[in-house]
Amino acid sequence: MTDLEYLNHAEALLRRVEQACDRINDExxxxxDNQRVGGMITLTFANRSQIVINLQKPLQEVWMAARAGGYHYRFDGQRWLDTKSQGEFFADLKRHASEQAGMPLDFSS
Structure with a gap:
C-alpha cells in the first residue's frame, strides 16, 4: 500500500469515529467528547477515562490506547485488524468504549 492509500484509509477511519461519536451523543x-488534533482523536467519557486513537504513518498503522491496553491495527484491504489478535478496529472500539462509558455504545455506521 502506498503512503497516499494508507492516509486515505486512515483518514476515513478517523472521520467514521468522529461521526459515530456525534451520532452516539445525539441518540x-x-x-x-471527541477532540481531534491532526492524526489523533481523544475520546473522553463522563468518568474522565479516555481512549486515544492515532495514526502511525511510518508504520502504516492506527494505534488505539484504552484502559485495557494498547492495540495496533493494519489495513488488510477491507478492514483494520489488530496485528496481534486479528481483532477488528470498530469491534474493539465498541467493546472498550462500552466498558469505559459503562453503557453499550455502537460505533458501526
Missing part, C-alpha cells in the same frame, strides 16, 4: 444519554 443516547452517553456523553462522549
Amino acid at each position: 443516547s444519554d452517553a456523553d462522549v
Whole structure:
C-alpha cells in the first residue's frame, strides 16, 4: 500500500469515529467528547477515562490506547485488524468504549 492509500484509509477511519461519536451523543444519554488534533482523536467519557486513537504513518498503522491496553491495527484491504489478535478496529472500539462509558455504545455506521 502506498503512503497516499494508507492516509486515505486512515483518514476515513478517523472521520467514521468522529461521526459515530456525534451520532452516539445525539441518540443516547452517553456523553462522549471527541477532540481531534491532526492524526489523533481523544475520546473522553463522563468518568474522565479516555481512549486515544492515532495514526502511525511510518508504520502504516492506527494505534488505539484504552484502559485495557494498547492495540495496533493494519489495513488488510477491507478492514483494520489488530496485528496481534486479528481483532477488528470498530469491534474493539465498541467493546472498550462500552466498558469505559459503562453503557453499550455502537460505533458501526
